[in-house]
Amino acid sequence: MFMIPNALVVTEIEALRTLAGVNSRHVASGGIGECAGAVVIVAEGAEDNVRKAISIIEKIKGEPVIPISRDVQDMSLQMLYCRKDQGDLPEWLRD
Numbered sequence: 459m460f461m462i463p464n465a466l467v468v469t470e471i472e473a474l475r476t477l478a479g480v481n482s483r484h485v486a487s488g489g490i491g492e493c494a495g496a497v498v499i500v501a502e503g504a505e506d507n508v509r510k511a512i513s514i515i516e517k518i519k520g521e522p523v524i525p526i527s528r529d530v531q532d533m534s535l536q537m538l539y540c541r542k543d544q545g546d547l548p549e550w551l552r553d
Contacts, residue, residue, distance in 0.1 A: 469501060478511035479503060 471482045480503035489496035501511045 470497060474499070474501060474514070477514055479507040480511045481552050482511070 468476075471484060474480050474482045478501075480501040482501040483497045484497055485500050486495065486498035501508050503511075
């Protein structure tokens with residue numbers, strides 16, 4: 459995780475409001491493998507605006523997964539198993 463002070467956070471909902479003029483709601487999240495981090499959004503608005511929102515999403519859908527470095531993977535495992543007893547760790551992670 460990197461802290462970026464004074465950054466403006468733009469969520470998918472805000473982006474769709476700005477780019478397509480639709481009101482939207484996040485209704486589901488999840489996914490595994492290539493779909494990890496997937497979200498389901500319901501968009502409401504004028505038909506032309508909803509079609510524009512769909513067009514925008516279709517253009518970015520299927521973007522390649524951002525590769526995670528081995529350092530980041532190791533850090534994630536350390537956080538996942540933090541403060542666990544050696545006996546509770548998977549065998550491959552024990553000292």
